[in-house]
Amino acid sequence: MERVAGAVIEAEGLVKKYGDLTAVAGIDLEVRPGEIFGFLGPNGAGKSTTISMLCTLLTPTAGVARVAGIDVMHDPAAVRQRIGLVFQDPSLDDQLTARENLEFHAFIYSVPAPDRRRRIDEMLAMMQLSDRASSQVKTFSGGMKRRLEIARGMLHQPQILFLDEPTLGLDPQTRKSIWTHLNELRTKRGVTIFMTTHYMDEAEYCDRIAIIDHGKIVALDTPDELKAKVGGDVVTITSQDPDEAAREIQTLLGVTPARDNGALRMEVKDGRAFVPRLVRELTAPVDTVSLRRPSLDDVFLKLTGRAIREEEVSARDRNRAMASRWMAGRRR
Amino acid sequence: MRVETAARPTVESPVQAAPVDTRLASLRAIYIIWYRDVLRYWRDRWRLVASLAQPLLFLVVFGSGLSSSLGGAFGRGSGLTYIQFMYPGIIGMSILFSAIFGAMSIVWDREFGFLKEVLVAPIDRWAVAIGKALGGTTQAMIQGLILLVLAPLIGVKLSVLTIVELVPLAAVLAFGLASFGVAIASMMKSLQGFQVVMNFLMMPMFFLSGALFPLTNLPGWMTVLTRLDPASYGIDPIRRVVLANSGLAHVDSLGLTINGQVLPVPLEAGIMLAFGAVLLGVAVVMFQRRD
Known part of the structure; x- marks a missing residue:
């Protein structure tokens, strides 16, 4: 640029x-x-x-x-x-x-x-x-x-x-x-x-x-550069037995999935080739599979280890607390 | 949802803002802050009507009730009825209440965010305090002087001269109390807090001001308190001017005294003005504190 x-x-x-x-x-x-x-x-x-x-x-x-x-x-x-x-x-x-x-x-x-x-x-x-x-x-x-x-x-x-x-x-x-x-x-x-x-x-x-x-x-x-940092595609699966699925993904496919709201989420180089392998090799039941390009959510998750949306509920309170502190500071 | 990313700007950077004379900017700010308050006051007709209800209630119920029970006992043959005595006091009361409640708009603006727009502007903070005090002064003056239309019903004769004299006196009382209100409001964080503090200060200020009874022949402690009440020095001259031209005798004998000496009207106005100036100074200092 x-x-x-x-x-x-x-x-x-x-x-x-x-x-x-x-x-x-x-x-x-x-x-x-x-x-x-x-x-x-x-x-x-x-x-x-x-x-x-x-x-x-x-x-x-x-x-x-x-x-x-x-x-x-x-x-x-x-x-x-x-x-x-x-x-x-x-x-x-x-x-x-x-x-x-x-x-x-x-x-x-x-x-x-x-x-x-x-x-x-x-x-x-x-x-x-x-x-x-x-x-x-x-x-x-x-x-x-x-x-x-x-x-x-x-x-x-x-x-x-x-x-x-x-x-x-x-x-x-x-x-x-x-x-x-x-x-x-x-x-x-x-x-x-x-x-x-x-x-x-x-x-x-x-x-x-x-x-x-x-x-x-x-x-x-x-934004593009940041997303490029995530590296490849994001694959998310849900399973009735997430623990077993996670272990299998680790041992059979050599990828460490992250837990994200009960789902398993992993970043892979070539998602379109990865998904068929995943479905073929896994014995644990898989309910859903999704594949997408990385978003800024993924960037945030990767950098901080937390999803930004998890915070939104408590966030308002914290925000209010901050605001009142700010107002109090100004009027002192 | 995807908005087309705009092409890189081809236009020049915005024109460099010319250096602004802050002093002049602050004078303009006083004007616009005052103007906004007056505009809002004018727009809020219901408040105008509602605020007349209280003085009317006082005059009609309180005034008539006391007039008939006191009978001729009041005024000792001066020809003054209680309701006539009370009438200028009620003008003063109207000024007192509206000046102080006018300052509540500061707390209100703080609550609703508008105060931020004013405080972040590149102007001096003193301009905000002065603009607000003048806005409150104007509103209170109108609220008080509007009651002059009742004079014929009360049996008080007004001359052009009376009105000419009354305007500055009402302005001085309004200014003193509006400045007082702004000073209090600048320290208050919440609407509730302001109301509590105001009620603690405003009601005693009203009762001790001589609006409802002459400040003569009172118990010693009360004489002291009434002389400490700044509103006394604003209401007394209004009464003397309103009643002096209506042919009623001995009006000055009801006047505010210190050590038995009746204070001259200009001195009372001066005291009121000085009170306002000091409180406005307090408000300015409070507004200038930041962070």
């Missing part, structure tokens, strides 16, 4: 601690101009904390971060003028109309008076909200609110748009439309997009992904 040098986001040894708890344990990264950079990991992995430090909302415990070439510790206001933010939780005034929300933003971000109306109209059109500009936000759907927040984040023409879980809680179709809009923004405005997500399928849309776990980056590359 040949790109212009000169990172728009640079982080070196970024650390955030809350007392004994280390939320972010030393992160290094560089984001190139015009790319969509995804921060992928289970909830509680340190994604939101990292994005908050880059956006100057949290002060790092240690390390350096430069956003748009400006040190986040040195001049937070200058950084904020150059970045757009879309928070995980909604932050619109739903008593006001879409246009009024944007006008408010244009004022506090010092958008020059002659440009205000034009830019607001442009962003509303781009996010397909023009016909609802005069409706109160409380009448909007979740997807419309998100689009309005993205429009708002872009109003002061930031170099970088930060989005923290922009598609959380949206249905698949709405998520897809949000992605179409983000791609359009990148193409038409040349804005760099930095986003966090715990949806693996979404991470595929990013140019590059950093996989984060326990506050550290465990891998950073393009």
Whole structure:
């Protein structure tokens, strides 16, 4: 991937601690101009904390971060003028109309008076909200609110748009439309997009992904490169006697399967040749066999030994705990 | 679901944002924060109507009830009925309650996320505190002055001069209490917490302010408390102005005294203004603390 040098986001040894708890344990990264950079990991992995430090909302415990070439510790206001933010939780005034929300933003971000109306109209059109500009936000759907927040984040023409879980809680179709809009923004405005997500399928849309776990980056590359690291194809079988099946696969086929939710999962070089051998040689009963190309789920599983989806239930609680800690920290 | 990966951007990087004068940006922010509060207030007509119910209830039920049981005992021949005495106090009460509850919007905004949008903006935090205090001041002023339409029913004559004098006095009382509310709200994390604290402070503030009874001939301890209540210095001048022009004698004799001396109206307004300024200072400091 040949790109212009000169990172728009640079982080070196970024650390955030809350007392004994280390939320972010030393992160290094560089984001190139015009790319969509995804921060992928289970909830509680340190994604939101990292994005908050880059956006100057949290002060790092240690390390350096430069956003748009400006040190986040040195001049937070200058950084904020150059970045757009879309928070995980909604932050619109739903008593006001879409246009009024944007006008408010244009004022506090010092958008020059002659440009205000034009830019607001442009962003509303781009996010397909023009016909609802005069409706109160409380009448909007979740997807419309998100689009309005993205429009708002872009109003002061930031170099970088930060989005923290922009598609959380949206249905698949709405998520897809949000992605179409983000791609359009990148193409038409040349804005760099930095986003966090715990949806693996979404991470595929990013140019590059950093996989984060326990506050550290465990891998950073393009989605294709990351998947190539898994090595070959993924074969999953279910059996009534998984222990016996696992032993046979090990001894007869020389592959060590991993347990994944009661199923047996293995990575093999040539899946299409492997499956017939597997079915022929195994004496243990096999219920189902599936063969697929590796996904980012497999990458995550390989790198961390856990599936990301297992965490989703407890994740929300952990996330809440993190959020309240964050709020408490800000108000102290 | 697969979105077509977009072509590499061919456009130039976004225009470099021109350096922004933060001082000027903060002034604009004060304006827009104030404007948003007023807009929301105006849009919420029901709140406007509902907030008139309480003063009316006080005037009609409390006022009429006490008027008839006190009979001529009140005012000692000054020609003042209790309900006339109470009327300016109820204007003050309306200002007091709406100024303080107006500040609740800060806690509300925090709960619903909007405060974040304001706090991350590249503006000085003091602008947020000032914008909010002015927004609350405006709302409270309107809530109080709107009650002037009841004057003919109460038997109080208003002149143009009265109204001209009342506007700044109502503004000063509203500003003092709105700043007080913003200062409290800036320390509060939850809506419930704010309400509890407010009730603990607001009700005594109201009862001791002289809105319902003259602050003369009180027991010693109560005299001290009423003179410590900042609202006293805002309500007393409103009463004197409202009643002075309606031909009622001895109005100043009901006025707020310290050591038997009746305080001049400008001094009372000055005390109220100073109270507001100090509390606004507290709010600014609270808003500027981060992390």
